[in-house]
Amino acid sequence: MKTKIMAIAIAIAVVLGLALGTSTGIAADVKALRDTAVNAPDKAADVFKVQDGVKHERAYRQQPPLVPHATDKYEIDLKVNQCLRCHEWPYSDQEKAPKISDLHYIDRNGVRQDTVNGNRYVCTQCHVSQVDAKPLVENKFQPAVMNR
Numbered sequence: 001m002k003t004k005i006m007a008i009a010i011a012i013a014v015v016l017g018l019a020l021g022t023s024t025g026i027a028a029d030v031k032a033l034r035d036t037a038v039n040a041p042d043k044a045a046d047v048f049k050v051q052d053g054v055k056h057e058r059a060y061r062q063q064p065p066l067v068p069h070a071t072d073k074y075e076i077d078l079k080v081n082q083c084l085r086c087h088e089w090p091y092s093d094q095e096k097a098p099k100i101s102d103l104h105y106i107d108r109n110g111v112r113q114d115t116v117n118g119n120r121y122v123c124t125q126c127h128v129s130q131v132d133a134k135p136l137v138e139n140k141f142q143p144a145v146m147n148r
């Protein structure tokens with residue numbers, strides 16, 4: 001019984017080995033959509049510069065303002081929220097940073113809380129900084145114009 005299982009195992013291994021051998025042979029000739037050989041390493045991703053100090057106007061009235069500074073060093077987790085260190089009153093006065101609006105304290109039932117509500121705790125879910133990347137496709141976006 002044992003030898004029979006061994007024989008079958010060896011047979012499977014041989015078949016698999018053959019299949020693998022032929023498939024790598026083919027892979028060398030196959031071109032990916034990016035016109036590189038499929039098993040060639042990918043080009044490193046582009047590195048973009050954060051537009052530190054650049055202010056962007058809001059494109060529509062309800063838009064969360066874009067962040068005019070880099071945010072990658074600021075930690076946001078269960079214990080720490082470094083954004084609040086500058087943007088929550090009274091630190092906002094000391095740091096001369098815009099104070100988060102009162103809407104950030106309202107819970108999902110419309111009740112005002114003393115601390116920033118959980119639904120606004122992960123700031124970067126809504127507020128993002130911009131980088132100097134070119135648009136990937138043509139973009140005809142126009143900001144909303146208010147009816148006055």
Ligand code: HEC
Nearest residue numbers: 065066067068071074082083086095096097098123124127
């Ligand atoms: C060291 C202090 C500091 C920290 C930490 C900080 N900010 Fe700021 N932030 C500022 C200051 C100062 C400004 C105003 C800059 C200006 O007007 O040029 C600002 C501006 C902003 C604005 C623009 C507000 C508006 O009305 O246009 C947003 C949004 C913002 N920060 C979000 C964040 C987020 C999100 C984090 C955390 C990831 C964060 N900030 C962390 C100091 C800070």
Ligand code: HEC
Nearest residue numbers: 062063064083087098099100101103119120121122123126
């Ligand atoms: C669910 C989306 C959302 C999250 C999460 C959020 N915000 Fe906002 N934020 C907004 C919107 C929308 C506005 C503009 C309307 C307003 O003032 O409430 C705004 C306004 C602001 C402003 C400008 C206030 C002013 O009066 O000019 C600052 C600064 C700001 N947010 C910081 C923060 C920080 C810091 C956090 C994290 C603690 C945060 N936001 C989390 C949506 C969000």
